[in-house]
Amino acid sequence: MTGKRSMRLSSTRLSSNGSNKSSRTRARLSKETASSDAFASDNDTQESDDGARRIKRRKVTKSRVHKAIETHAFLFKNPGTIPPEPCSPTSQRQHSTSYHKPLFLCESRGLEHRQALLSWFDSVSTTRAMPWRKSWVNPSHEPDASALRKLLERRAYEVWISEIMLQQTRVAVVIDYWNRWMDKWPTIQDLAGADPEDVLAAWRGLGYYSRATRIHEAAKLVVQDPTMQGLLPSTASELEEKVPGVGRYTAGAISSIVFGRAAPMVDGNVLRVLSRQLGIYGNIKSDKMVIDTIWAAADALVRAVALDHLSIEDSKSEISDRPGRWGQALMELGSTICTPKPNCSQCPITASCRVYNEAKNMSQNKDGTVADIEDFCTICEPFEEDLSNDPGITALQETKANSKTADKKKAPKQLTLSGIRIYW
Ligand code: SF4
Numbered sequence: 214m215t216g217k218r219s220m221r222l223s224s225t226r227l228s229s230n231g232s233n234k235s236s237r238t239r240a241r242l243s244k245e246t247a248s249s250d251a252f253a254s255d256n257d258t259q260e261s262d263d264g265a266r267r268i269k270r271r272k273v274t275k276s277r278v279h280k281a282i283e284t285h286a287f288l289f290k291n292p293g294t295i296p297p298e299p300c301s302p303t304s305q306r307q308h309s310t311s312y313h314k315p316l317f318l319c320e321s322r323g324l325e326h327r328q329a330l331l332s333w334f335d336s337v338s339t340t341r342a343m344p345w346r347k348s349w350v351n352p353s354h355e356p357d358a359s360a361l362r363k364l365l366e367r368r369a370y371e372v373w374i375s376e377i378m379l380q381q382t383r384v385a386v387v388i389d390y391w392n393r394w395m396d397k398w399p400t401i402q403d404l405a406g407a408d409p410e411d412v413l414a415a416w417r418g419l420g421y422y423s424r425a426t427r428i429h430e431a432a433k434l435v436v437q438d439p440t441m442q443g444l445l446p447s448t449a450s451e452l453e454e455k456v457p458g459v460g461r462y463t464a465g466a467i468s469s470i471v472f473g474r475a476a477p478m479v480d481g482n483v484l485r486v487l488s489r490q491l492g493i494y495g496n497i498k499s500d501k502m503v504i505d506t507i508w509a510a511a512d513a514l515v516r517a518v519a520l521d522h523l524s525i526e527d528s529k530s531e532i533s534d535r536p537g538r539w540g541q542a543l544m545e546l547g548s549t550i551c552t553p554k555p556n557c558s559q560c561p562i563t564a565s566c567r568v569y570n571e572a573k574n575m576s577q578n579k580d581g582t583v584a585d586i587e588d589f590c591t592i593c594e595p596f597e598e599d600l601s602n603d604p605g606i607t608a609l610q611e612t613k614a615n616s617k618t619a620d621k622k623k624a625p626k627q628l629t630l631s632g633i634r635i636y637w
């Protein structure tokens with residue numbers, strides 16, 4: 214379970230035959246369904262191995278791996294028709310697996326939803342003044358190959374250091390550390406030649422000192438390796454393979470932000486945002502099936518965003534600033550608006566958010582009839598109780614009743630929705 218929730222749920226008690234069927238189906242399939250990829254987000258480096266070990270392990274068999282791959286392909290590769298309606302009835306969240314097809318990939322409105330998030334990010338990306346956030350280095354704008362290489366070396370190094378520091382502490386704290394680090398070692402070659410004691414001293418206060426040592430060792434390797442010669446690889450797979458301490462999340466961040474490639478970057482914030490957008494209810498910290506499903510979704514979304522570049526800007530280049538902006542937009546939304554207690558009234562992507570629309574349906578007391586669902590979702594944990602008993606919803610109903618009789622000053626609709634407390 215992921216902390217407090219208004220939609221209080223557990224896997225122990227169910228309220229309808231349908232839910233029980235869902236639970237049984239899930240229990241059966243959870244034995245069969247494997248997570249195919251190792252967990253990694255902001256847990257890229259060795260210190261997080263303990264955390265990774267705490268994740269529920271499911272026995273990996275070929276059939277489970279195959280089932281997971283099949284489910285992800287069904288949801289994200291060719292999503293086809295995407296049901297826009299919230300689950301029905303909302304109080305029990307009965308839904309089929311196809312409910313988790315992302316509205317971001319909807320044929321008719323997907324592009325509009327994707328653009329909404331990017332436009333919002335463009336409007337706020339400089340608000341928090343992060344010095345490592347810079348304009349994308351567009352290779353087609355730099356005709357001099359040697360100058361381009363230098364620019365990319367520098368950007369990859371800057372983003373790499375910022376991402377590792379951001380895994381340690383808050384943005385506001387990292388800003389000072391990052392600025393001091395870059396003043397001292399402006400290039401990866403400078404860092405490679407640094408005194409190990411100086412590196413540890415610059416890291417002091419950030420914690421996990423072995424990370425500082427590992428960054429230093431990795432910098433030396435990247436500078437000395439004849440295939441890299443100071444330039445980090447551009448693909449996520451090569452970054453993970455060649456650079457010690459760089460895991461899936463950091464690799465995705467460097468590949469997309471610096472090199473403009475369609476690589477997913479999923480940290481804790483993105484797990485939360487996408488679980489809500491997709492309406493996946495489950496433990497985003499420990500359930501590998503849920504985590505892997507969100508990584509697969511993030512992969513499909515960033516690919517779609519990268520392809521938008523070809524159609525919107527009529528470009529033939531496969532790389533652009535869009536994948537990096539997209540990944541950072543999801544992280545920014547998760548750290549400023551879609552926080553554990555989300556401020557949906559400020560959210561630019563309510564239209565594509567399953568959870569938001571479920572909450573909206575509940576607030577309007579719309580509850581459908583029990584649907585005849587053959588393919589019950591096997592990803593979500595089942596709901597425990599009828600949400601109409603939720604104090605948040607009761608409070609909302611009281612607010613609505615009062616607003617009819619008292620003055621006409623109603624709380625803004627979306628503000629009221631945040632009273633439902635979507636805490637998952
Ligand atoms: S609508 Fe609310 S729950 Fe959905 S993504 Fe936005 S802030 Fe998060």
Ligand SMILES: [Zn+2]
Binds near residue numbers: 309591
């Ligand atoms: Zn589900």
